[in-house]
Amino acid sequence: MASLRTLKFLRQFHQKIMQNQKLPCVLINSFEEPYCVNEDHVADLKKRLNFVTMQEFLENKTHFGPKIQAIYIWGGKPVIDKELLQSLPTLKIIVNSGAGLDHLDLNLIASFGVKLANTPHAVTNSTADMGMALLLASARRILEGNEVATSPDTKSFSINWMGQEVTGSTLGIIGMGKIGYKIAQRAKAFEMKILYHNRNRRKVEEEQAVGAYYCAKLDELLQQSDFVLLITPLTPQTYKMIGKRELGLMKPTATLINIGRGQLVDQDALVEALQTGIIKAAGLDVTYPEPLPRSHPLLKLKNVILTPHIGSATHQSRRLMMENMVESLLAALSGLSIPNEVNLK
Amino acid sequence: MQNQKLPCVLINSFEEPYCVNEDHVADLKKRLNFVTMQEFLENKTHFGPKIQAIYIWGGKPVIDKELLQSLPTLKIIVNSGAGLDHLDLNLIASFGVKLANTPHAVTNSTADMGMALLLASARRILEGNEVATSPDTKSFSINWMGQEVTGSTLGIIGMGKIGYKIAQRAKAFEMKILYHNRNRRKVEEEQAVGAHYCEKLDELLQQSDFVMLVLSLTPQTHKLIGKRELGLMKPTAILINIGRGQLVDQDALVEALQTGIIKAAGLDVTYPEPLPRSHPLLKLKNVILTPHIGSATHQSRRLMMENMVESLLAALSGLSIPNEVNLK
Numbered sequence: 099m100a101s102l103r104t105l106k107f108l109r110q111f112h113q114k115i116m117q118n119q120k121l122p123c124v125l126i127n128s129f130e131e132p133y134c135v136n137e138d139h140v141a142d143l144k145k146r147l148n149f150v151t152m153q154e155f156l157e158n159k160t161h162f163g164p165k166i167q168a169i170y171i172w173g174g175k176p177v178i179d180k181e182l183l184q185s186l187p188t189l190k191i192i193v194n195s196g197a198g199l200d201h202l203d204l205n206l207i208a209s210f211g212v213k214l215a216n217t218p219h220a221v222t223n224s225t226a227d228m229g230m231a232l233l234l235a236s237a238r239r240i241l242e243g244n245e246v247a248t249s250p251d252t253k254s255f256s257i258n259w260m261g262q263e264v265t266g267s268t269l270g271i272i273g274m275g276k277i278g279y280k281i282a283q284r285a286k287a288f289e290m291k292i293l294y295h296n297r298n299r300r301k302v303e304e305e306q307a308v309g310a311y312y313c314a315k316l317d318e319l320l321q322q323s324d325f326v327l328l329i330t331p332l333t334p335q336t337y338k339m340i341g342k343r344e345l346g347l348m349k350p351t352a353t354l355i356n357i358g359r360g361q362l363v364d365q366d367a368l369v370e371a372l373q374t375g376i377i378k379a380a381g382l383d384v385t386y387p388e389p390l391p392r393s394h395p396l397l398k399l400k401n402v403i404l405t406p407h408i409g410s411a412t413h414q415s416r417r418l419m420m421e422n423m424v425e426s427l428l429a430a431l432s433g434l435s436i437p438n439e440v441n442l443k
Numbered sequence: 444m445q446n447q448k449l450p451c452v453l454i455n456s457f458e459e460p461y462c463v464n465e466d467h468v469a470d471l472k473k474r475l476n477f478v479t480m481q482e483f484l485e486n487k488t489h490f491g492p493k494i495q496a497i498y499i500w501g502g503k504p505v506i507d508k509e510l511l512q513s514l515p516t517l518k519i520i521v522n523s524g525a526g527l528d529h530l531d532l533n534l535i536a537s538f539g540v541k542l543a544n545t546p547h548a549v550t551n552s553t554a555d556m557g558m559a560l561l562l563a564s565a566r567r568i569l570e571g572n573e574v575a576t577s578p579d580t581k582s583f584s585i586n587w588m589g590q591e592v593t594g595s596t597l598g599i600i601g602m603g604k605i606g607y608k609i610a611q612r613a614k615a616f617e618m619k620i621l622y623h624n625r626n627r628r629k630v631e632e633e634q635a636v637g638a639h640y641c642e643k644l645d646e647l648l649q650q651s652d653f654v655m656l657v658l659s660l661t662p663q664t665h666k667l668i669g670k671r672e673l674g675l676m677k678p679t680a681i682l683i684n685i686g687r688g689q690l691v692d693q694d695a696l697v698e699a700l701q702t703g704i705i706k707a708a709g710l711d712v713t714y715p716e717p718l719p720r721s722h723p724l725l726k727l728k729n730v731i732l733t734p735h736i737g738s739a740t741h742q743s744r745r746l747m748m749e750n751m752v753e754s755l756l757a758a759l760s761g762l763s764i765p766n767e768v769n770l771k
Binding site: 234263264289388392397 | 563
């Protein structure tokens with residue numbers, strides 16, 4: 099009886115090893131905070147992928163190196179460098195959570211003949227919603243209002259405490275890609291006048307559908323907007339696109355919203371502009387670095403709302419991102435065309 | 444001599460906390476001759492017979508029988524905002540005095556506030572800001588999440604002017620819209636925003652991810668949302684109140700928020716305002732409180748003031764009164 103049971107156990111164990119060997123071997127950063135895969139996703143992921151963590155890999159490069167066919171980047175980790183790519187001779191695909199690619203060396207990845215996919219569609223709605231959330235929270239001074247409502251010193255509510263009207267105001271969208279366009283759709287419902295600046299002009303029908311007016315010159319958008327919203331990728335061309343000069347062109351009653359990347363903005367110039375009333379307020383989901391040093395002036399300004407890069411942070415969007423990434427990964431390993439493949443040329 | 448030609452109008456005060464907006468004072472004084480409550484109380488015999496109108500700003504001054512009896516030539520009361528629950532309409536009618544408010548001036552800003560609270564609650568803006576600014580924060584967790592707004596279900600309780608504007612905004616977020624109202628809206632109006640009428644409130648409560656209260660406080664709507672109604676809501680649902688504090692059984696709400704019966708709440712209105720500083724609502728992490736600022740924008744407040752002056756002057760000239768409230 100004992101040996102029969104042992105045999106059964108051994109057979110199941112052997113099957114499990116064989117099954118796991120059939121699942122693709124994928125490198126991830128960790129299962130533990132702070133830089134880890136979403137624990138809600140782990141069970142589903144493990145049904146389809148065989149994970150190796152960075153720690154396991156580093157402890158046994160000889161064993162795992164040749165096995166790893168894919169890397170699953172979640173929240174920008176693990177970091178992809180030359181040393182890592184050199185240690186993974188059978189690596190075919192890197193899948194990256196989110197839309198941003200500025201943390202990846204695309205030429206480096208291409209030079210190893212490895213493919214790359216991201217998740218631009220999965221983050222679109224949640225990031226557009228975040229842009230509107232920050233715009234409304236800044237305009238209506240939700241944070242300051244909450245402080246008044248909850249402060250131990252509050253004895254009455256002043257009837258003359260006010261914020262900025264959103265309905266009918268002018269929104270300038272810098273970066274009219276998928277996310278920017280979704281923001282325009284939402285802003286239109288608030289009867290906002292919409293200006294936009296983009297590398298390329300959108301089709302007339304697309305402009306008309308949201309009532310958006312193209313500003314070929316960024317200056318024009320900056321001068322006319324009550325709310326300036328940054329939603330472009332970070333590239334050498336967009337680096338510090340909003341500096342002292344640009345802030346100076348904005349209205350003193352204007353609010354800057356950044357849901358793109360921290361380095362789109364000259365942060366020191368922004369601090370000065372906010373402190374001296376050059377612009378009225380800012381809502382920043384992204385900064386450089388993240389998090390900011392705890393002593394940074396942006397943490398202390400009353401007219402700033404900071405959020406911890408949560409533009410795509412909803413249960414639904416993160417699950418969709420995960421599904422997209424697995425789909426791209428499996429397609430790449432099967433030699434099929436890869437959904438959301440990034441053109442590395 | 445010029446001042447004697449301007450109408451004599453009673454206001455609460457020029458000084459905080461319950462006063463006319465100081466940005467408006469210069470413009471107002473060009474058209475109206477003000478008497479403050481303090482001036483009036485110090486010299487009722489002199490001012491009483493002169494006061495033809497009362498300009499209520501932020502619910503003050505309070506209108507009671509004693510005041511109305513002291514103002515024999517009073518013709519019109521103009522009230523800032525849309526809400527009338529702080530006024531005894533029968534009492535005012537019994538003195539033959541007319542009343543006007545400013546329902547249109549507050550519509551956009553209050554609808555915007557509803558959306559602002561919905562988004563701030565769903566995406567946990569307050570908590571996020573605490574993480575971003577806390578001295579203890581060393582890194583941002585990639586697995587910190589909120590609720591998706593796009594594609595979710597919004598249940599609007601009270602589909603008046605403001606409720607309808609909220610529906611228009613929510614539609615752009617691809618939200619599924621349910622509504623409950625005294626009266627059903629026209630089919631074209633429903634279709635324009637994709638709103639589905641829920642004759643039974645329960646149906647709306649059971650299906651909504653976000654429940655938004657935008658209705659007037661009346662004896663019929665008092666404590667409309669109580670323990671039973673909260674229990675019908677999804678445990679992932681968020682309650683937004685931009686109507687009046689007493690639409691909600693506040694104790695039941697506290698319990699629901701503490702025990703996970705609903706997920707969160709965004710409240711621009713409470714009862715009383717402000718809440719006592721020891722009230723549990725001030726301490727709950729899943730609550731965003733704002734100090735009744737639904738109409739608090741420079742633009743809306745100026746429009747309210749203009750509407751009120753227009754109604755006041757029309758009443759004193761015997762013309763038809765814009766935004767007159769039917770006191771029958």
